[in-house]
Amino acid sequence: xxxxxxxxxxxxxxxxxxxxxxxxxxxxxxxxxxxxxxxxxxxxxxxxxxxxxxxxxxxxxxxxxxxxxxxxxxxxxxxxxxxxxxxxxxxxxxxxxxxxxxxxxxxxxxxxxxxxxxxxxxxxxxxxxxxxxxxxxxxxxxxxxxxxxxxxxxxxxxxxxxxxxxxxxxxxxxxxxxx
Amino acid sequence: xxxxxxxxxxxxxxxxxxxxxxxxxxxxxxxxxxxxxxxxxxxxxxxxxxxxxxxxxxxxxxxxxxxxxxxxxxxxxxxxxxxxxxxxxxxxxxxxxxxxxxxxxxxxxxxxxxxxxxxxxxxxxxxxxxxxxxxxxxxxxxxxxxxxxxxxxxxxxxxxxxxxxxxxxxxxxxxxxxxxxxxxxxxxxxxxxxxxxxxxxxxxxxxxxxxxxxxxxxxxxxxxxxxxxxxxxxxxxxxxx
Numbered sequence: 001x002x003x004x005x006x007x008x009x010x011x012x013x014x015x016x017x018x019x020x021x022x023x024x025x026x027x028x029x030x031x032x033x034x035x036x037x038x039x040x041x042x043x044x045x046x047x048x049x050x051x052x053x054x055x056x057x058x059x060x061x062x063x064x065x066x067x068x069x070x071x072x073x074x075x076x077x078x079x080x081x082x083x084x085x086x087x088x089x090x091x092x093x094x095x096x097x098x099x100x101x102x103x104x105x106x107x108x109x110x111x112x113x114x115x116x117x118x119x120x121x122x123x124x125x126x127x128x129x130x131x132x133x134x135x136x137x138x139x140x141x142x143x144x145x146x147x148x149x150x151x152x153x154x155x156x157x158x159x160x161x162x163x164x165x166x167x168x169x170x171x172x173x174x175x176x177x178x179x
Numbered sequence: 180x181x182x183x184x185x186x187x188x189x190x191x192x193x194x195x196x197x198x199x200x201x202x203x204x205x206x207x208x209x210x211x212x213x214x215x216x217x218x219x220x221x222x223x224x225x226x227x228x229x230x231x232x233x234x235x236x237x238x239x240x241x242x243x244x245x246x247x248x249x250x251x252x253x254x255x256x257x258x259x260x261x262x263x264x265x266x267x268x269x270x271x272x273x274x275x276x277x278x279x280x281x282x283x284x285x286x287x288x289x290x291x292x293x294x295x296x297x298x299x300x301x302x303x304x305x306x307x308x309x310x311x312x313x314x315x316x317x318x319x320x321x322x323x324x325x326x327x328x329x330x331x332x333x334x335x336x337x338x339x340x341x342x343x344x345x346x347x348x349x350x351x352x353x354x355x356x357x358x359x360x361x362x363x364x365x366x367x368x369x370x371x372x373x374x375x376x377x378x379x380x381x382x383x384x385x386x387x388x389x390x391x392x393x394x395x396x397x398x399x400x401x402x403x404x405x406x407x408x409x410x411x412x413x414x415x416x417x418x419x420x
Contacts, residue, residue: 010240014233014236014237014240017233018233021229024213025221025225025229026216026217026219026221027209027212027213027216029216029219029221029222029225030212030215030216030219031212039222043222043224043225043228046225047225047232050229050232051232066202066203066205066206067202067206069205069206069209069210070201070202070203070205070206070209072209073205073206073208073209074205119193119196119197119200120200122197123200123201123204124204126197127201127204134197134198134201135201137198138197138198138199138201138202138205139198140194140198141191141194141195141197141198142195142199142201142202143198143202169194172194172197
């Protein structure tokens, strides 16, 4: 059922994981159940999410901060969505992940003036457009995860992480242009 | 820093800012859900699973620490044994007689892999049957010399050592009452002490003769040796039964 790929090595990390579990177990179970509408699958998702969190336990300093909360929510959501997609008869291939070429390495925002005062609104709109785009930009630039770690959190293949990051930037540019 | 690099850093910082805003928004959602989910029925199976998971990590952590400690102890023991072995080897090698026998022993072992019984080579084992049941034998034999013969005449025993280029050492032993004679004409003589016993060193041309007496025996060594060698040979006598 589960591969206990991650085992917490130190007592300090173990204590941290226990505290995270106690504080956020209801949150994780609620989110998973809300997406999957199935308690057994929700339990599986919570277990898998705990194991994933254990993988990144060293990156978590304060278990009560927004950074930690956002990471936990992202992990649970992406794990739930992954289970949901696999449940379907036809596995839904995200159109973003079919692109094999990244057209340009240049940042897509270089011809726009960055409107900092509208960033909050822009971020919300991006998340509404496709939450996975906002998630991946958050993981990459705010949480400072590398591509391999992002792949682990979002249950993606390594090569698809770069593609999704690029697509996220394109989408952000589109959202800015619309405004 | 180049302009493009600076621009790239600004853009990355902007993505980081967008990411941080998204993190805040997500955290707000999380707080709302935490409030909503306070009283939900959390599955006991998940509680049991988590207890088991933590238990497994503790067990594996202990096992890993034990393996690490064991490995460290084994390494230390191995290093200690190697140092001890080197120490014993160096000590053994420092005594020349033992070095010669030891090296021959090693030679024997390397030449006879099928056998674990160490055999001494025949020419290392003097055929001293003619010397009788007990006799004295030098522990130190000057370099290059090997025993070539052994003779017994009543209580008188003579052992000869040769070096392959015609030089010979004569080692004679007899009862203390026997009369040993040496040619001292045109020779220099010197009183000498061998292991606390009185002796006489006679030097004539390049031949040295050493006579000394204990409570029970008289000894005589003669050969083309320097004083140090002849004295070392005399002082190294071992009683062989």
